Amino acid sequence: MIDPETTWRTAYRHPGQWDRDFPPLSMTDLFEASAAAHPESPLIEFLGRRYSYAETLDGANRVACGLARLGYGPGDRIGLFLPNVPHYIAAYYGILKLGATVVNFSPLYTVEELSAQVADSGTRLLFTLSASALLPTALKVLDASAIERLVVGSVAGALPPAKSLFYRLFRGKEVARRPDDTRITAFSQLIANDGTCGTPSIDPLNDVALIQYTGGTTGVPKGAMLTHQNLSANARQVAEVDPQLGKGVDRILGVLPMFHVFANTCVLNRTVVTGGEIVLLPRFDAGQALAAIARTRATALPGVPTMYRALLDHPKLAATDLSSLRICISGGAPLPAELKTRFEAITGAALVEGYGLSESSGVVSTNPYEAANKPGTIGQPIPATRIRLVDKEDATRPAPNGEPGEIVVAGPQIMLGYWNRADADAETFVSDSAGTRWLRTGDVGTIDADGFVRIVDRLKDMIxxxxxxxxxxxxxxxxxxxxxxxxTLVIGIPDTYRGEVPRAYVTLEEGSNATGAEVRDWLNPLLGKHERVDAVVVRLALPKTMIGKLSRKDLVAEIMAEG
Incomplete structure (x- = not known):
């Protein structure tokens, strides 16, 4: 087995040293230090309105004091049921300053999904918006759960004056009326204070900053407990792999949903570390994203492969000035080589693939931004991150030499454990003879002599x-x-003789009239006998997750439902 901690240090292609330390740091100290260093610099650009670091810190202070006056404090779980709006950032850092724990909830959740995670986490208060896509769901959860209070913000209030008036006049159908209910507090009312109040000291290593729900390796939603140090370390790790850190404009397009750990680290926390600016978009729309890049001269865009493909396919791409774009980080799903090549050729920006999990605060490894990278891999570990391969059948043993193994990870960004799930912790962590606690990822991979990791598949997806x-x-x-x-997605279909047989599901490029049989006949000669698919099924669409990556789990559920 190649040991990445001794073999490839001389081949490390990220800037700086891999073997380094990230001292304990609370998220509030991280934010306040950046605000002190860049008080007048813009942190948020939201549809034409800018908020400086000083303004955003003031908003976070007011959130913390408003929550304290309502009776909330250290250890309380407070939920964010919000899209990408300025309220999210002020509430996020305000909750952390209070010593409470943020719980992220997707704005796409149903009443049932939101209620289940509210109950599991013990969330007491929920932030949301007076949007017709959010408030009705939040109100039903308020009535049916142990949530005590809603704090409801207004999108119009976060916009420039002219756009705010337009929103009120012409987009009223997207706004839900806030009921007259003592359990509901307006965001503007919550922050109607001077931001001066006592706040607790925080233990970065042990205080939980964020509960991030994830399917983990079993598909059952569990709350990953991420400490202040987990999040601040990962933000610093991600910032330091950028060779241009501190050398020029740092303006990132924040279109990945903030409720997802990828955006939480790579868009929000990482940018606060660098003193950069976040161009916030409430949701991904390829045309709006292109316009925002051109309007703001954004330099970076983290996303998932389906986003990059949508940008390339948009009719306004050729007329859009993307010359400011320097680096794009792809995660969440494998990055097809042809997509990387085409995107880089057309935009002139580097598109590199990285890897992480909710349990790792977001990022474990990435290809170098400027040095030679290896397409098809997830790159080299980021600083202070250890990666090993263990036996696929027995995680207490190393993988056989030269064979793929399950990827396990250790580092300052690895979670404390799962919220109220000691049983799941026992299955998710494995300790070595030195006492190091390794996170089992459920992904099977290889590590080459240069320390580049290649994912072969997931244990649970093997056929x-x-x-x-x-x-x-x-x-x-x-x-x-x-x-x-x-x-494309490939899944296993029950077979009476062989147990399972692979079957491929595909969508086609626009204008193509290829049949499934034609694609199958092209594919199978390129595969080993046991790998050959019984069919290639052409579909108009394949299921995707909330952040836009292809969902094998949902495809399996659809096929099972079809019988």
């Missing part, structure tokens, strides 16, 4: 074909080489 293990991602990688294939 058992007559005693052989088939990795869907390997079949998908070949399918992406077919000129007609736009997106």
């Amino acid at each position: 058992a074909v007559g005693g052989f293990k088939v990795f869907p991602s390997q079949i998908e990688a070949i399918l992406y080489r077919h000129p007609a294939v736009r997106e």
